[in-house]
Amino acid sequence: MGSRCFQAYVDMVLQGKNPTGDPDVDDIVPQPGTERWNITTSAAEAVPHCDVVLVTVPTPITHDLKPDLSYVAGAGRDVFEAIRKGSNTIVVLESTVYPGVTAQTWHPLIEELGLVIGDDLEIAYCPERFNPGDSAHGVRQVARVIGCSNPEVGEALVSLYSKLTTEDVRYVGKLEVAEAAKVIENVQRDINIALVNELARIFPALDVDVEDVLSAAATKWNFHRYTPGVGVGGHCIPVDPYYMIQRAADVGVPAGLITAARAVNRSMPSHVAGVLGDLMWNAGVPAGEAKVLLLGWSYKAEVGDPRETPAEPLAETLISKGIKVGAWDPHLEANDFPDNVDVITDLSNASGYDMVVLVTAHKACLSIDWQTLAKQMRTPILYDGRRVLDLDDLNQKVGTPLLLVALFEEN
Numbered sequence: 001m002g003s004r005c006f007q008a009y010v011d012m013v014l015q016g017k018n019p020t021g022d023p024d025v026d027d028i029v030p031q032p033g034t035e036r037w038n039i040t041t042s043a044a045e046a047v048p049h050c051d052v053v054l055v056t057v058p059t060p061i062t063h064d065l066k067p068d069l070s071y072v073a074g075a076g077r078d079v080f081e082a083i084r085k086g087s088n089t090i091v092v093l094e095s096t097v098y099p100g101v102t103a104q105t106w107h108p109l110i111e112e113l114g115l116v117i118g119d120d121l122e123i124a125y126c127p128e129r130f131n132p133g134d135s136a137h138g139v140r141q142v143a144r145v146i147g148c149s150n151p152e153v154g155e156a157l158v159s160l161y162s163k164l165t166t167e168d169v170r171y172v173g174k175l176e177v178a179e180a181a182k183v184i185e186n187v188q189r190d191i192n193i194a195l196v197n198e199l200a201r202i203f204p205a206l207d208v209d210v211e212d213v214l215s216a217a218a219t220k221w222n223f224h225r226y227t228p229g230v231g232v233g234g235h236c237i238p239v240d241p242y243y244m245i246q247r248a249a250d251v252g253v254p255a256g257l258i259t260a261a262r263a264v265n266r267s268m269p270s271h272v273a274g275v276l277g278d279l280m281w282n283a284g285v286p287a288g289e290a291k292v293l294l295l296g297w298s299y300k301a302e303v304g305d306p307r308e309t310p311a312e313p314l315a316e317t318l319i320s321k322g323i324k325v326g327a328w329d330p331h332l333e334a335n336d337f338p339d340n341v342d343v344i345t346d347l348s349n350a351s352g353y354d355m356v357v358l359v360t361a362h363k364a365c366l367s368i369d370w371q372t373l374a375k376q377m378r379t380p381i382l383y384d385g386r387r388v389l390d391l392d393d394l395n396q397k398v399g400t401p402l403l404l405v406a407l408f409e410e411n
């Protein structure tokens with residue numbers, strides 16, 4: 001909620017439509033006219049009627065990779081200004097932050113407004129953990145942790161959140177414990193993915209297939225398998241480690257491993273762009289004449305969300321080499337793509353390309369009529385950037401000579 005809420009989101013919800021692009025939460029949005037349901041962009045109107053206020057605003061990074069806490073501060077101010085004295089309203093931050101943000105950002109605002117914690121309000125932290133596009137880990141199926149300096153409020157929130165999810169809900173102590181838990185969950189994933197991405201660059205040079213290596217290693221009971229890829233996307237994993245790096249820098253402790261992992265994952269799109277350029281050069285297509293079509297643009301399969309997608313730096317690097325880039329993603333609107341990318345809405349119009357790159361494994365991208373697409377291409381090269389296609393099978397089915405290459409199988 002808040003005066004800066006997107007009116008378009010509110011309008012969609014008022015019509016009973018899901019504005020998130022995640023089909024798993026289609027049934028959460030109530031139908032218009034549902035009783036006990038009220039939606040407004042005005043915190044002043046909503047907050048006085050609430051015992052508990054959940055704040056789930058974006059926590060992005062700035063251009064220089066620093067945490068942008070302006071939404072947490074802005075939404076906090078809107079809510080606190082609307083709190084009635086003596087109401088003891090509980091305000092819960094759910095956004096992903098580094099340990100210390102909730103108190104450091106909100107305490108000065110609370111003091112400035114003359115409000116008193118314990119009388120007028122309580123603040124708590126309960127991180128959002130759901131996985132968009134993953135019906136097994138939607139908002140109603142993830143465990144929740146609650147941090148609050150007041151254990152009674154923490155336990156009251158356990159009762160409330162237990163109604164929202166079927167999984168474990170736990171009071172874990174002070175705010176900073178819950179804040180830190182959320183951020184390290186994503187830091188750990190970023191580091192694990194960085195390791196396989198680094199291996200995926202080493203093994204082709206050794207003439208060893210990384211997927212064969214991972215399958216072999218995964219036969220050991222304590223080996224955790226992660227999948228290398230074009231890059232790490234979305235607004236969580238590629239963003240949250242910078243929050244941890246910033247906090248460690250504030251207290252003068254090096255976060256070398258977290259920083260190195262981020263650098264590896266950040267470099268993947270430009271690495272893959274270099275590989276694509278080499279493949280086309282070897283097929284007789286110099287960069288200045290090349291045209292590449294990206295299939296899928298959103299950061300993960302079946303989700304209509306382009307934020308932090310690795311497709312964007314991949315396209316930027318290709319364009320910087322003089323390569324023309326087109327993109328097709330049936331989950332996105334034309335204005336989700338950058339201006340310098342040619343947006344293809346109908347694949348029958350995608351002709352003259354030298355290479356198609358499967359970037360996002362949407363079902364729609366996997367069931368393409370490859371034979372027709374290959375015939376429309378000038379140089380038919382297909383690069384499976386997700387290693388999800390059965391290339392042997394495709395080779396047999398597609399009549400046109402098609403050079404098929406799977407990710408990290410370049411040599």
Ligand SMILES: NC(=O)c1ccc[n+]([C@@H]2O[C@H](COP(=O)([O-])OP(=O)(O)OC[C@H]3O[C@@H](n4cnc5c(N)ncnc54)[C@H](O)[C@@H]3O)[C@@H](O)[C@H]2O)c1
Pocket residue numbers: 001002003004005006009056057058059070071074075078094095096097128129130131132235236
């Ligand atoms: N969406 C996810 O998959 C997911 C999963 C886990 C954690 N998170 C975390 O949850 C937080 C929100 O992510 P999101 O993807 O839902 O963000 P989002 O970009 O969809 O924004 C959420 C809402 O915040 C509103 N908003 C923006 N600025 C505001 C302001 N100043 N005052 C009031 N409302 C404002 C927007 O209108 C929008 O409805 C982030 O910290 C993210 O890291 C998200």
